[in-house]
Amino acid sequence: MNIIVINCGSSSIKYQLFDMTKNEVVARGLVDKIGLHGSYIKHERNDGDKVTLEGEIVDHQIGIEYMLGILISKKRGSIKSFEEIDAVGHRVVHGGEKFHASVLIDEQVMAGIKDCVDLAPLHNPPNLKGIYAMQSMLPNVPQVATFDTAFHQTMPDYTYMYAIPYSLYTKYGIRRYGFHGSSHRFVSNRAAKMLNTYLKKLRLITCHLGNGASITAIKDGGSMDTSMGLTPVEGLIMGTRTGDLDLGVLTYIMSKEEIGVPVANTLINKHSGMIGITGISSDMREIEKAAFEDNNERANLGLKMYHYRIKKYIGAYMAAMGGADAIVFTGGIGENAPDSREEICRGLEFAGIDFDLDKNAATRGKEAIISKDNSPVKVMVIPTNEELVIAEDTARIIKEIK
Amino acid sequence: MPERLSDYSLQKKIVQGRNGGLHKVGVIGAGSMGQEIIRIISGQGIEVVYIDMTEELLVEIRKSIEKQLDEIINKWGITSSEKRAIMSRIKGSTDYNDIRDCDLIIETIHRKGRGTSLQDRKEVFRKVEAIIDTRTVIASNNATLMISDLASALRHPERAVGFNFITPVSKVGIVEVIRGLDTNDGSFDFAIRFIKMLDKRPITLNESLGNISTRLIVTLINEACEILMEGVASINCIDDTMKLGYGLQLGPFELADRVGLDKVQKWMDNLYFEYGEQKFKPSPILKRLVRANHLGRKAGKGFYKYENGKIVSQAITTTDYI
Numbered sequence: 001m002n003i004i005v006i007n008c009g010s011s012s013i014k015y016q017l018f019d020m021t022k023n024e025v026v027a028r029g030l031v032d033k034i035g036l037h038g039s040y041i042k043h044e045r046n047d048g049d050k051v052t053l054e055g056e057i058v059d060h061q062i063g064i065e066y067m068l069g070i071l072i073s074k075k076r077g078s079i080k081s082f083e084e085i086d087a088v089g090h091r092v093v094h095g096g097e098k099f100h101a102s103v104l105i106d107e108q109v110m111a112g113i114k115d116c117v118d119l120a121p122l123h124n125p126p127n128l129k130g131i132y133a134m135q136s137m138l139p140n141v142p143q144v145a146t147f148d149t150a151f152h153q154t155m156p157d158y159t160y161m162y163a164i165p166y167s168l169y170t171k172y173g174i175r176r177y178g179f180h181g182s183s184h185r186f187v188s189n190r191a192a193k194m195l196n197t198y199l200k201k202l203r204l205i206t207c208h209l210g211n212g213a214s215i216t217a218i219k220d221g222g223s224m225d226t227s228m229g230l231t232p233v234e235g236l237i238m239g240t241r242t243g244d245l246d247l248g249v250l251t252y253i254m255s256k257e258e259i260g261v262p263v264a265n266t267l268i269n270k271h272s273g274m275i276g277i278t279g280i281s282s283d284m285r286e287i288e289k290a291a292f293e294d295n296n297e298r299a300n301l302g303l304k305m306y307h308y309r310i311k312k313y314i315g316a317y318m319a320a321m322g323g324a325d326a327i328v329f330t331g332g333i334g335e336n337a338p339d340s341r342e343e344i345c346r347g348l349e350f351a352g353i354d355f356d357l358d359k360n361a362a363t364r365g366k367e368a369i370i371s372k373d374n375s376p377v378k379v380m381v382i383p384t385n386e387e388l389v390i391a392e393d394t395a396r397i398i399k400e401i402k
Numbered sequence: 403m404p405e406r407l408s409d410y411s412l413q414k415k416i417v418q419g420r421n422g423g424l425h426k427v428g429v430i431g432a433g434s435m436g437q438e439i440i441r442i443i444s445g446q447g448i449e450v451v452y453i454d455m456t457e458e459l460l461v462e463i464r465k466s467i468e469k470q471l472d473e474i475i476n477k478w479g480i481t482s483s484e485k486r487a488i489m490s491r492i493k494g495s496t497d498y499n500d501i502r503d504c505d506l507i508i509e510t511i512h513r514k515g516r517g518t519s520l521q522d523r524k525e526v527f528r529k530v531e532a533i534i535d536t537r538t539v540i541a542s543n544n545a546t547l548m549i550s551d552l553a554s555a556l557r558h559p560e561r562a563v564g565f566n567f568i569t570p571v572s573k574v575g576i577v578e579v580i581r582g583l584d585t586n587d588g589s590f591d592f593a594i595r596f597i598k599m600l601d602k603r604p605i606t607l608n609e610s611l612g613n614i615s616t617r618l619i620v621t622l623i624n625e626a627c628e629i630l631m632e633g634v635a636s637i638n639c640i641d642d643t644m645k646l647g648y649g650l651q652l653g654p655f656e657l658a659d660r661v662g663l664d665k666v667q668k669w670m671d672n673l674y675f676e677y678g679e680q681k682f683k684p685s686p687i688l689k690r691l692v693r694a695n696h697l698g699r700k701a702g703k704g705f706y707k708y709e710n711g712k713i714v715s716q717a718i719t720t721t722d723y724i
Contacts, residue, residue, distance in 0.1 A: 011447075036447040037425045037491070041407065055407030069410030076410075137412075240481075259478060267478040275481075 001398070002026070002084050004071075005390045006064075007091040008130030010122060011036055013063050017071060017078055018391040020086075025387075027071065027078045031063035039063075043070050051076055060129040061136065068137055088134050088143045089394035091182070091386070092127045094120035095147030096173060100154075102146040102393035104401060105131060109145060119173065119230070142401065144394040151181030154222030159320075162229075176234075178226035180208045182386040184216040187330045190382045194367065195326065203321040205314055208384065209340070210331035211239040211282065215310065217317035225320055227313055233268055236313065237306045239282030242272040244309070278302040284333050284340070307343040314344070318351055326378040327353065335383050336364050345379055352376035424596060425449060428501030430526050431511030432463045432494075435543065438571040439510060441467055444491040445480075445572075446600055451493050451500050460494035467492065474572075498533050506596055507534065508565065509552075510543040518672065520547055524555040531556050539589045541565050545616040546672035549582035549609050560586040563593040566613050569661070578613045579604045611676040612669065619657065620670050620682060626654035627685030637705050637716045655705035656713070658688070659698035663705075667692050687718075 001020040006013060013031040018024070029043035039057035044050045051070075057063045070076050079085065090105070096116040103109050110131065117124045127145075134143055152160075160176040161169065168174045184206045191206075192199040200221040207215045213236040216226040227235025227243075237243040245268070254264050275282040278298045280290050291299035318324045329341055338360045345355040354375035363370050363381045371379040426449040429440050440450050454460055471485045480488075493500070501507060509526045513519035523542060530540055542552050543565045553559035564580030577597045581590050590606075597604040607613060612620070626640050635643075641653020650657075658666050667689065673682035691697070691704060698704030699711060706713045 033447075037449050051405070053405065053407040053410070057407075065412050066407060066410050069412045073410055075405075257477065263477065263479050266480065270481050271478050 001086045001395055002079060003087050003089055003391045003394050003398075004085060004134075005089045005091070005387045005394070006130050006134065007387075008060060008126040010126050013060060013067065013130060015067055016387050016391070018388075020391060020395045029067065029070070031057060031067055033057075034063050035059060041066055041070065043067075043076060045076065045078055049076060060126065061133040064130065064133040064137060082138055082141070085138060085141055087394045087398045088138065088141055089390040090127060090131055090134070090143060090145050091148070091390055092145045093123035093148045093179070094177065095145075095149045095153075096177070097153070097175075099145070099147045099150050101150050102144055102390070102397060104397050105135075105143040105145050113145065119177070142398055144390075144397050146182060146390040146393050148179045148181045149177040151185045152176075152178030152216070152223040152226050154220075155225060159225040174230055176226070176229040178214065178216070178223065179228045179232050180212070180214045180216075181223070182389040183208045183330060183384040184214075184218065184223065184226070186384055186386065186389045187328050187382040188218050190367070191326055191328050191380055194369065194380065194382070195378065202325045203323060204326050204328060205317045205321075205324050206328045206330065207310060207314075207334050207344075208331040209236070209310070209329065209334035209337075212241070213238045213243075213331065213333070215313045215317070217321055219321050225317060237277075237309050238273045239284075240270045240273045240275050242268045242276075274302050274306060277305060284337060288337070288339060303340075303343070307340060310344045311348070314348070315351070323352070324377055326380055328380045328382055330382050330384040335381055338363065341370065341379070341381070353379060355379060424505045424592075424599060426451065426504045427596075428453065428504035428507040428530075430501075430507065430509045430530065432459075433510070433512040435512065435567065435569060435571070436510040437463060437467050437470065438569060439508060439543065439567055440492055441470060441488065442571055442600055444488045445484075447491070448599070449491045449493075451495060451504060453495055453498060453501060455496065457496060460496065464489075464492070464494055479572075498529055501530070502533050502535075504534065504538065506539050506541065506592070508541045508543055518547070519544075520551060523547065523552055527552050527555045527562070531558070537561070539563060539592050541593060543567055546612050546669050546676075548611055549580050550584065553582050553584055559584040561589045563589055564609060564613075565593070565597075566615060568615060575603055576605050577602045578615060579606050580609050580613060581606070582609050612673045616669050617673065620666065620673060623654045623658045623666060623688075624670065624681060624683075624685050627687045630655075631685070631687055636719060659704035659706055659708075661698070662700055663688055663692050663696070663698045691718075 003018045003020055005016045005018060011034045016028040017026045019026050025046060027043065027045045029041060031041045033039040034057050038054065040052055040054040042052045057066065072079055072081055092113055094116040096119055098112045113124060113128055131143060162175060164174065187206050188199055188204050191204055192202055204218040205215065206218060212232055214226055214228040215236060217224045233241045235243050250264060273282065274287055278287050280287055280299055287299045287302055290296035291303055314327060333340055341360055342357065345353055354372040356370055356372045359368060360370040365383055367383065368381050369378055370381055427443050429436055429450055429452040432440060432452045432454050440452055444450050452463065454463060468489060471488060474480050475482060475485060507530050509523055511519065511522060511526060513522055527540060536558060539561050541563045542549060545566050549562055549564035553562035556562060562582055563585055564582065566578035568574045579593050579597055594604045594606065605614065629635060629640055630637060637655045641655050644650045644653045652660065667684045670682050670684040695701060696703045699708050702708050703717050705717055707715050707717045
């Protein structure tokens with residue numbers, strides 16, 4: 001069974017072709033700078049064959065057409081014809097309260113995704129473009145949508161509601177939705193397998209630490225609370241986003257700096273977080289370098305703040321769930337930054353976290369348990385794979401309809 | 403033969419090259435308005451080539467755009483990597499040949515001193531047309547000239563459209579898009595699409611000297627000057643009435659100072675010349691201030707006095723003029 005997984009951004013399309021019988025990625029690539037000068041496709045086959053082709057790609061439709069053209073070509077392709085494509089899985093960012101799981105796309109689902117455009121004005125429209133383009137190219141191939149928000153739909157109302165007038169919730173759907181759902185779901189399932197038990201029996205805290213970052217409390221097999229909210233700006237300190245912030249700070253800045261809503265948005269999304277504090281970079285590697293090699297004061301401060309915020313959330317979620325069985329690290333930083341993991345877990349012995357410094361130091365980008373063998377709370381590193389989640393969901397849904 | 407992207411096209415309709423795409427814009431004349439326009443076009447990921455008279459000017463313009471972007475960074479509008487990307491798409495040249503492959507040309511020259519820039523702009527239109535493809539749209543950015551006058555200099559007048567960007571361009575959400583007598587649907591639609599790409603609402607209109615914005619704003623400023631001259635009320639009171647009473651962001655005097663009193667007078671002169679109506683005749687107060695070089699915010703003094711671009715006090719009272 002061959003499945004194409006698509007992730008459409010405003011000017012890019014990331015894609016992977018999965019062979020689900022072998023559970024492997026056959027080809028992958030990126031269409032970038034769509035509609036802009038210098039647009040190109042970068043394509044890579046699993047036998048190492050690579051190519052980058054520049055040319056005019058005016059919209060997502062044309063980008064997908066070229067992508068399919070390459071996939072079925074003799075020279076660079078992996079399949080002979082479109083007949084060999086069994087389904088397409090799309091990543092859709094916001095599913096609002098409508099979508100609790102991945103679904104087969106039909107007219108009703110399309111209307112539902114459109115209804116969520118207001119909640120994710122930058123993300124849902126390009127996702128829709130990708131679906132339209134695929135539908136026009138492969139009208140007989142079933143398509144599935146996987147939502148970033150779906151996994152968090154199990155949250156109870158007392159964790160997802162904001163303490164604002166209730167009418168604003170009913171009027172605009174303003175509440176916590178959470179993001180990185182596919183990632184939290186993937187690593188929690190893997191954690192259960194690694195611990196040789198059922199997910200339903202576990203209380204997990206999953207930390208997705210990349211350029212964007214979120215942390216989720218998982219209980220009874222589902223998300224119970226998560227740090228991102230209506231938008232991805234809430235919660236942990238990120239590369240360029242504030243995370244949690246006193247709302248009064250924002251209104252105070254807006255009046256002092258005489259800025260309007262669009263600029264305030266840029267301020268909290270692009271100028272803040274680690275780059276805002278350190279003034280060095282949004283990249284954790286560069287900040288660690290400045291802190292460790294040059295003893296840069298603000299880099300040190302930034303790192304302390306970053307780790308502290310995560311530690312605080314871990315404590316809060318342990319209290320919320322009545323303890324935890326495991327803490328899971330994933331995402332670029334979670335998988336590859338032993339120093340950060342060490343700082344976050346330091347001093348948590350009181351909560352049953354017995355961290356193993358050696359195991360931690362030896363773990364980068366691979367699955368491992370990095371707490372001591374007899375630690376009551378396990379600490380784990382699990383590389384995430386959101387595309388695989390989409391491919392597996394798509395395969396499952398296709399099998400069900402057949 | 404080298405491998406090309408088009409080798410993988412599934413439908414014949416995908417052709418390499420220009421197919422209504424908008425990737426590169428030529429801007430002729432890069433004064434303060436031209437620079438603002440260049441900045442926001444490049445900010446949307448579109449390449450810009452600007453043409454000005456001398457190499458020294460080109461360098462100066464580039465520096466000035468960089469400085470504006472630095473100010474925006476300081477005000478949290480963009481990030482420094484976005485600035486680098488914006489600057490990388492902007493190129494200056496003194497040679498019209500460098501706009502040959504542009505998808506749209508915008509003329510935005512400015513003329514210092516009194517008198518109309520019509521002849522200079524016509525000359526630019528002629529020079530541009532001699533270089534570019536027959537289908538490329540040529541636009542003129544101005545407030546008080548008729549696009550048909552400029553189009554008459556072209557062999558293909560159907561491709562001429564008018565724009566009126568209002569300063570500060572990055573904050574103002576509309577652009578007037580003006581159809582001349584000969585402008586065809588294709589050119590007009592293309593111009594509308596371009597303005598939408600800049601994230602602005604295109605206000606479409608048939609040509610009329612002063613468009614919507616300038617005709618309305620100069621009469622407001624003129625009437626405010628009348629009230630001041632009659633000794634009815636102070637500058638502050640008049641501005642506050644319009645701001646607090648009718649929700650205008652700036653009062654008529656603040657607005658005039660921001661636009662530049664010389665520019666306001668030029669608008670009025672052109673409108674008065676065209677329509678012959680008293681309401682457009684520049685107020686004596688305005689003329690006196692312009693003569694004295696009290697040109698508004700940029701000069702530090704106009705209707706108000708300014709320090710670091712901020713109002714510190716009224717510069718004149720009614721009695722000064724009675």
